[in-house]
Amino acid sequence: MTQADAMKGSAAQAEPMIAMNHVEKWYGDYKALTDINLSVRKGERIVLCGPSGSGKSTLIRCINHLESYQKGEIRVSGTKVDDNARTIDAVRREVGMVFQHFNLFPHMTVLDNCMLAPMRSLGAGKAEAEATARQLLGRVKILEQADKYPSQLSGGQQQRVAIARALCMKPKVMLFDEPTSALDPEMVKEVLDTMIGLAEEGMTMICVTHEMGFARQVADRVIFMADGAIVEEATPEAFFSAPSHERTRKFLGEILRQH
Amino acid sequence: MNYKLDFTPVIEGLPDLLAACLGTFALALGGMALAIVIGIGGVILRDSALAPVRWAVKAFVELIRNTPFLVQIFFIYFALPLAGLRLDPTPTAIIALGINGGAYAIEIIRGGVQSIPKGQIEAGLALGLHKGQVFRLIVLKPALRAIFPSLTSQFVLLTLTTSICSAISAYELTSVAQQIETSSFRSFEVYGTITVFYLVISWVMMRFFGEITRRYFSYPVK
Ligand SMILES: Nc1ncnc2c1ncn2[C@@H]1O[C@H](COP(=O)(O)OP(=O)(O)O)[C@@H](O)[C@H]1O
Ligand SMILES: [Mg+2]
Numbered sequence: 001m002t003q004a005d006a007m008k009g010s011a012a013q014a015e016p017m018i019a020m021n022h023v024e025k026w027y028g029d030y031k032a033l034t035d036i037n038l039s040v041r042k043g044e045r046i047v048l049c050g051p052s053g054s055g056k057s058t059l060i061r062c063i064n065h066l067e068s069y070q071k072g073e074i075r076v077s078g079t080k081v082d083d084n085a086r087t088i089d090a091v092r093r094e095v096g097m098v099f100q101h102f103n104l105f106p107h108m109t110v111l112d113n114c115m116l117a118p119m120r121s122l123g124a125g126k127a128e129a130e131a132t133a134r135q136l137l138g139r140v141k142i143l144e145q146a147d148k149y150p151s152q153l154s155g156g157q158q159q160r161v162a163i164a165r166a167l168c169m170k171p172k173v174m175l176f177d178e179p180t181s182a183l184d185p186e187m188v189k190e191v192l193d194t195m196i197g198l199a200e201e202g203m204t205m206i207c208v209t210h211e212m213g214f215a216r217q218v219a220d221r222v223i224f225m226a227d228g229a230i231v232e233e234a235t236p237e238a239f240f241s242a243p244s245h246e247r248t249r250k251f252l253g254e255i256l257r258q259h
Numbered sequence: 260m261n262y263k264l265d266f267t268p269v270i271e272g273l274p275d276l277l278a279a280c281l282g283t284f285a286l287a288l289g290g291m292a293l294a295i296v297i298g299i300g301g302v303i304l305r306d307s308a309l310a311p312v313r314w315a316v317k318a319f320v321e322l323i324r325n326t327p328f329l330v331q332i333f334f335i336y337f338a339l340p341l342a343g344l345r346l347d348p349t350p351t352a353i354i355a356l357g358i359n360g361g362a363y364a365i366e367i368i369r370g371g372v373q374s375i376p377k378g379q380i381e382a383g384l385a386l387g388l389h390k391g392q393v394f395r396l397i398v399l400k401p402a403l404r405a406i407f408p409s410l411t412s413q414f415v416l417l418t419l420t421t422s423i424c425s426a427i428s429a430y431e432l433t434s435v436a437q438q439i440e441t442s443s444f445r446s447f448e449v450y451g452t453i454t455v456f457y458l459v460i461s462w463v464m465m466r467f468f469g470e471i472t473r474r475y476f477s478y479p480v481k
Contacts, residue, residue, distance in 0.1 A: 066381055092387040103382035107400045107478045116396065117386035151481040162382075169386060 015078050017042045017173055017204045018063060023072035025058055025228075032058045033069065034229040042172075045199050046206045047215040047236075050225035051251060056208040059225070060175045063206070064095040077172060093121070096166030100178040102158040104150035104165070110137065111146040114165045122169065129168070136164040140194050156187030160194050167198075174198065176207040210255055216240065224248045268443035269452050272435075279435035280456055286352050286431050287418040287464065293357025294417065298364025302372055303394065305365065316365065323362030329423055331355055336427045352421070352429035360417040367409050371402035404476040411468040418464050419457060432456060 018040040025033035032055050040046055048056050061067040062074060065081050065088045074081040076091045104113050114133035118124040124132070137143040140160040142153075150158055159179055166174060176195065180188045192214050199205060199218040209215070215222050215236050222239040224232040224247075232239070232248045243249050269276070305316045323331065332355040339346060346354070375398050383393035403410070425433040432453055440449040 064385055066385060089387060089389075092385060095385075097382075097385040099378055099382060101376075101378050103376075103378040105379065105382070105397055106480055107404070117383075117388060120392055120396065121387035149479050151479050165386070 016040055016075075017044070017077055018206070019073075019075040020059075020063075021073045023059075023062065023069050023074060025055075025062060025067065025069040025071075032228050033062070034227070036072070036230060038223070038230065040173075040204060040206065042204055043202045044204055044220050045218050047219040047222045048206060048208045048225065049210055049215070049222065049251070049255075050231075054225040055228040056225055057177050058228075060097075060177060060206055060208060063173075063175060064092050064097055066097075093169060094172045095175060096169055096171035096173070097175045098159070098162050098166055098177065098179050100182050102150070102155070102162045102182075104158055104162055106150050109147050109149055110142070110153070110161050113150070113161060114168045117165070118168050132168050132170075133164070136167045137161070139167075139197075140164045141190075154187060155183045156190045159183065159187075159191045163191075163194055163198070173204045173206070176205065176209065178208050178210075180209065180211060212240070212252075212255060224251065226251075262447070264448060265445060266448050266452075268439055268445045269448050272439040272449075275435050275439070276432065276453065276456065279430065279432040280460060282349070282430040282435075283418070283421050283432045283460060284463075286349070286356060286421040286424060286429060287414075287460075289353035290356025290360055290417055290421070291414050293353065294360030294364045294414070297357060297361025298368045299399070301361065301365035302368045305369060320362045320365055323359055324366075328355070328359050328420055329426060331359055332424060332427060348424070348427045348429040351427060352424035352431070356417055356420065356424070359420070360413065363413050364410065367406050367413060368402065370409075371404075371406035372398055374405050375402055400476070404472075407468070407472055407476060411465065414468065415461050415464050418460060422457070432460075 016039040018038065020036050020038040023033055023036040024031070036059060038046075038059075048059065050056055058067055062069045063076065063081065065083075068083060076094055079087055079090050079094075081087065081091050104110075105116070108116065111130065111133055114137060115126070115129040118129040118132060119126065134143060134146065137146055140163055142157055142160050142164070145153060145157060145161075150161070153161065163174075163179075179195070180191050183191065188211070192211060195205070195207065195214065196218055207214070207219075219236050221233060222236050223230055224239070224243075224245070226247050232243060232245050234243070239248070240252065243252060301316050301319070304312050307313055307316075332352065335355045335358070336348070336351050339351065379397055379401075380393055383397045384390075388396065421429075421431050422433040424431055425437060428434055436449050436453045440446050443449070
């Protein structure tokens with residue numbers, strides 16, 4: 001390696017995977033995000049929690065520009081997320097997203113769900129896309145369902161397919177928006193286990209979830225939001241044992257009572 | 260009743276009548292193909308970023324749905340030559356049927372598109388697909404599936420509407436029947452016979468759409 005390469009390498013490492021600086025977002029007159037500052041390093045696992053309506057979904061949806069923001073700046077591995085179609089393309093290629101309601105395409109088999117975007121968006125060949133899809137369906141332990149349609153799978157299975165589908169794009173970051181909230185309790189574990197596996201392999205992840213066991217096990221940082229702002233940010237140990245804000249304590253009390 | 264049934268002119272004209280059924284099918288299928296194109300195109304333009312385009316689509320739909328087809332086809336038949344475009348009755352009829360069916364198809368297909376959950380579109384965008392790809396690959400098929408029964412009724416109606424194209428002497432069943440009737444005065448026999456023909460034609464169309472449903476929209480849903 002030349003010295004220049006080495007410098008590039010270290011510069012890439014210093015560059016955060018996701019950087020949000022003073023981000024503000026309005027829905028019309030309603031301010032949904034207030035002065036969001038967040039930096040996520042490569043390989044870091046973030047759990048984002050907070051009461052309903054606090055802006056968690058809005059925050060992660062700004063990262064892949066499903067929502068636009070009005071102030072501040074978001075960068076994904078150096079690329080500034082703005083309204084430019086080309087940068088949106090570049091960013092979405094790096095960022096995978098998993099939704100609460102899975103959002104699998106009902107008219108395609110599991111395998112076709114996984115092959116669609118690599119072929120249409122990355123221009124992968126059919127054989128290549130299928131090999132990748134099968135490999136990743138195997139990884140989420142659902143390869144034997146490859147030829148079924150989404151409606152023929154359980155919620156937990158559908159969510160694992162959704163994870164595999166996102167991974168087929170070989171993203172550098174994965175965003176999860178309450179991936180287990182719509183699941184029957186007995187299916188939560190299979191999805192969390194899949195996410196834990198992904199975390200252990202070093203995927204950079206931001207997970208909106210109220211699964212506090214998951215947060216304890218894999219999160220490097222837990223972020224608590226309320227009213228569109230980040231209220232508290234701490235390691236899981238500190239977050240659960242000694243939350244510093246009254247709102248966090250109240251929220252944790254409610255969450256623990258529910259579980 | 261001392262009216263004596265005489266089917267001789269109908270029987271003699273049978274080859275012409277059967278051939279005219281093909282004309283009817285040609286008008287219907289041509290009209291439907293154009294209606295589908297106008298329908299899908301209209302749905303896309305209906306949500307265009309440009310306000311005048313959206314208004315134009317809305318105005319088109321209102322205009323067509325609130326005026327009689329007979330007037331529309333006369334207008335197209337006599338107005339197009341003034342604009343320098345001289346077409347035979349049959350292509351004119353296909354255009355008129357396509358425009359008329361298209362206006363209804365826009366509203367029907369739009370209903371289907373709106374029934375698709377937003378999450379489907381977001382999932383497509385998040386996977387790096389462009390808006391057009393999302394529409395074509397993700398939204399369109401489930402949307403068409405959702406409204407296919409309504410579209411089928413509309414297109415059966417369009418098939419029967421081909422009969423009005425006899426007004427400009429397009430080649431189709433009613434025109435040919437009129438010719439036989441004019442020369443034989445056997446109105447009851449002639450129109451009784453083509454009534455049965457139209458029933459069969461409608462039935463064939465329904466089977467045709469049933470087959471499309473079976474082939475293209477048969478993925479399982481919960
Ligand atoms: N498309 C939208 N238009 C208007 N307001 C919205 C929209 N999406 C979300 N909001 C509002 O923004 C706030 C934050 O929403 P959201 O990010 O979904 O919260 P969370 O995911 O934490 O439950 C809520 O008050 C919600 O009502
Ligand atoms: Mg949410």
